[in-house]
Amino acid sequence: xxxxxxxxxxxxxxxxxxxxxxxxxxxxxxxxxxxxxxxxxxxxxxxxxxxxxxxxxxxxxxxxxxxxxxxxxxxxxxxxxxxxxxxxx
Numbered sequence: 001x002x003x004x005x006x007x008x009x010x011x012x013x014x015x016x017x018x019x020x021x022x023x024x025x026x027x028x029x030x031x032x033x034x035x036x037x038x039x040x041x042x043x044x045x046x047x048x049x050x051x052x053x054x055x056x057x058x059x060x061x062x063x064x065x066x067x068x069x070x071x072x073x074x075x076x077x078x079x080x081x082x083x084x085x086x087x088x089x
Contacts, residue, residue: 059086 003022008015026034055076062072073083 056086056089059083063087 004015004018004020007013007018007020059072059076062075063069067075069083069087070080072087073080076083076086078086
């Protein structure tokens with residue numbers, strides 16, 4: 001809005017008679033840091049997905065060995081409700 005007002009005043013034109021397109025240019029080091037942050041987020045997302053698969057696998061193995069969902073929850077450090085979801089999932 002400030003840029004539009006400035007241009008309007010300096011060119012003596014109506015503020016709605018032109019478009020203003022701005023592009024933010026980041027310093028190279030900041031752009032590299034943000035790129036690395038995105039890569040790390042992707043790695044973390046994949047690790048969470050793999051951890052969920054492994055948790056389900058462990059819950060199902062414990063269930064197959066005869067443990068109750070309460071015992072499975074205690075073994076995995078989750079509630080029995082979550083253990084039930086893992087066993088069924």
